[in-house]
Amino acid sequence: MTFTDQLWQEIAPVYEVILSHGFVEELMAGSLPSPTFQYYIQQDALYLADFSRALSQLAARSANPDDMLQFTQFAQNAILVERALHETYFSLYAIEPETTKMPACFAYTNYLLATTSLQSIAVGAAAVLPCFWIYRQVGKYIYQQAIRENPYRAWIDTYAGDAFDQSVTQMLRLTDQFAELASPTERANMQEAFRVSSRLEWYFWNDAYTQNRWLV
Numbered sequence: 001m002t003f004t005d006q007l008w009q010e011i012a013p014v015y016e017v018i019l020s021h022g023f024v025e026e027l028m029a030g031s032l033p034s035p036t037f038q039y040y041i042q043q044d045a046l047y048l049a050d051f052s053r054a055l056s057q058l059a060a061r062s063a064n065p066d067d068m069l070q071f072t073q074f075a076q077n078a079i080l081v082e083r084a085l086h087e088t089y090f091s092l093y094a095i096e097p098e099t100t101k102m103p104a105c106f107a108y109t110n111y112l113l114a115t116t117s118l119q120s121i122a123v124g125a126a127a128v129l130p131c132f133w134i135y136r137q138v139g140k141y142i143y144q145q146a147i148r149e150n151p152y153r154a155w156i157d158t159y160a161g162d163a164f165d166q167s168v169t170q171m172l173r174l175t176d177q178f179a180e181l182a183s184p185t186e187r188a189n190m191q192e193a194f195r196v197s198s199r200l201e202w203y204f205w206n207d208a209y210t211q212n213r214w215l216v
């Protein structure tokens with residue numbers, strides 16, 4: 001079993017509750033209220049900018065040019081995906097970008113930036129991995145079940161597509177390479193980072209579904 005297989009086994013219960021979350025179920029059914037999706041897209045635009053910064057941080061700290069290139073490409077793609085997908089929905093709904101990060105987005109982006117800046121590259125890579133991997137699995141799951149005439153079709157097709165599939169496979173390979181070189185303590189830290197980010201993925205959907213805002 002690879003290291004990343006072990007990572008997935010540990011977060012399997014988190015993945016199960018993500019799949020059965022109302023946001024995912026209603027996105028799949030096409031019945032998700034548009035204000036809920038608008039909140040999600042606005043927060044996601046803020047998330048992706050910082051996610052790209054976190055990947056750029058890993059690129060800058062990489063020891064070899066191949067890893068640098070890989071992280072730089074991921075960082076670039078995060079911005080390009082954001083533009084393509086978000087512009088579609090921003091103009092469809094005639095909404096403006098949001099400037100305030102709500103609690104889950106705030107927690108997740110700050111966690112990613114702190115981890116990729118202050119922990120080892122191996123731990124930083126484990127922290128960004130759920131973003132790739134959980135979206136691929138959720139994307140495929142939704143793609144298989146979703147009705148054709150779904151208002152969220154552009155979103156579904158992005159994450160169920162081949163281009164995205166390949167980048168996730170590369171990210172998994174990279175993480176397994178880091179794990180091979182890591183000490184047992186560092187591997188434990190990688191597991192913890194993977195778990196924290198996986199949980200935060202759930203919180204991100206949940207904030208959108210409940211339209212969560214700062215209470216004070």
Ligand SMILES: Cc1ncc(C[n+]2csc(CCO)c2C)c(N)n1
Nearest residue numbers: 044047074077078081131132135204
């Ligand atoms: C909260 C949240 N988590 C994960 C993704 C998915 N995602 C965003 S950028 C990227 C890599 C592209 O190179 C992936 C997989 C998202 N959109 N929002």
